[in-house]
Amino acid sequence: MQEPKYAGTHPDRIPFKDFDSDTLPWLDRPALEISRYVDSLVPRPVQPGLLKSQLLQWMVQGYVVLPGAIQPALIDAYMADMAEMLANHRTFKLRVDCDIHPVRPIAEIEPQYIEDLKADRNSIHLRLNDFHNYSIAAKKMSLHPRVVEMIGHIFRDRPVVLQSLSFFTGSEQDMHADFAFVPACVPSQLIGCWIALEDIHVDSGPLKYIPGSQHCPKFDWGDGIFRTDKSTRTARQFHDYLYDVARSWGLTEQIFTPKKGDALIWHGALTHGGAPVRNRALTRKAYVSHYSKSSTHFHDFRAPGVRAERIEMNGGFLHKSPIDPQNEDRLRHGAHI
Numbered sequence: 313m314q315e316p317k318y319a320g321t322h323p324d325r326i327p328f329k330d331f332d333s334d335t336l337p338w339l340d341r342p343a344l345e346i347s348r349y350v351d352s353l354v355p356r357p358v359q360p361g362l363l364k365s366q367l368l369q370w371m372v373q374g375y376v377v378l379p380g381a382i383q384p385a386l387i388d389a390y391m392a393d394m395a396e397m398l399a400n401h402r403t404f405k406l407r408v409d410c411d412i413h414p415v416r417p418i419a420e421i422e423p424q425y426i427e428d429l430k431a432d433r434n435s436i437h438l439r440l441n442d443f444h445n446y447s448i449a450a451k452k453m454s455l456h457p458r459v460v461e462m463i464g465h466i467f468r469d470r471p472v473v474l475q476s477l478s479f480f481t482g483s484e485q486d487m488h489a490d491f492a493f494v495p496a497c498v499p500s501q502l503i504g505c506w507i508a509l510e511d512i513h514v515d516s517g518p519l520k521y522i523p524g525s526q527h528c529p530k531f532d533w534g535d536g537i538f539r540t541d542k543s544t545r546t547a548r549q550f551h552d553y554l555y556d557v558a559r560s561w562g563l564t565e566q567i568f569t570p571k572k573g574d575a576l577i578w579h580g581a582l583t584h585g586g587a588p589v590r591n592r593a594l595t596r597k598a599y600v601s602h603y604s605k606s607s608t609h610f611h612d613f614r615a616p617g618v619r620a621e622r623i624e625m626n627g628g629f630l631h632k633s634p635i636d637p638q639n640e641d642r643l644r645h646g647a648h649i
């Protein structure tokens with residue numbers, strides 16, 4: 313057998329453990345930067361290699377999955393809180409989104425749709441805003457130690473929850489990127505976390521997303537990159553643009569069919585939406601929180617211009633409800649978990 317032929321040798325650099333970092337092509341450097349960051353952490357992470365690959369995936373693809381992050385008991389407590397709220401919904405100042413009305417208090421929703429939710433039906437894509445203010449279990453999911461830790465590494469800052477959304481069934485939402493709609497004080501400092509409250513069936517209208525799309529050029533709404541009252545272009549045009557630009561970059565869509573308790577954390581500019589529901593008998597229960605950096609975002613959307621009252625939990629923060637402060641933490645099934 314012939315010896316392999318080498319172009320040359322490196323007599324002065326043997327033995328060496330890795331490439332010379334000064335000569336690395338620029339696209340090979342992010343991994344090195346991540347490596348240096350993780351190696352400098354005190355205390356040392358339990359699985360430094362895993363953390364490095366998660367941060368690298370974030371950098372390239374714009375998301376990280378945390379399998380089994382949320383314990384089933386906490387999710388069950390959240391579901392018990394939800395059932396208690398639905399049984400007394402008129403006494404809550406929760407706001408809801410749905411197909412047939414603009415955002416409004418849950419007390420103003422037609423009773424048949426609340427009865428539908430109790431029976432796991434949802435023909436109007438109803439979803440709740442900011443359930444975490446009432447539910448201790450929801451708070452503990454928004455600021456779960458696993459979630460706070462991961463977002464803490466991504467931001468290199470402690471997270472603050474900007475809002476939460478509770479889904480009962482597939483949203484079938486158009487493709488979008490959150491930064492255009494969720495006004496973090498610093499728009500680039502926005503992260504979402506999607507928690508599966510049950511095993512998600514492929515026909516239930518799972519979350520879909522386009523890895524890498526956070527790097528694509530931004531959509532122009534006619535008045536810039538944010539959706540405003542003056543925008544002349546529509547959410548559907550945003551959706552079409554995001555698919556077009558992803559296609560031109562060779563990026564492809566994926567769907568998320570997690571198990572109960574899995575979490576997906578995504579970049580505020582990552583393209584995502586709700587896949588079509590192919591079986592309307594299926595629920596798709598999920599809980600979403602959006603975050604920014606606690607060092608840059610201080611107000612609550614429900615009381616703009618006022619410094620929000622913060623609650624600290626597991627190293628992160630959320631805002632006490634500015635619209636119903638006396639009922640904060642009224643739903644307590646998660647109190648001792």
Ligand SMILES: O=C(O)CCC(=O)C(=O)O
Pocket residue numbers: 477479482483484485490504518519520584585586587598600
């Ligand atoms: O769960 C979904 O279908 C979409 C969630 C979403 O777009 C969001 O929370 O930003």
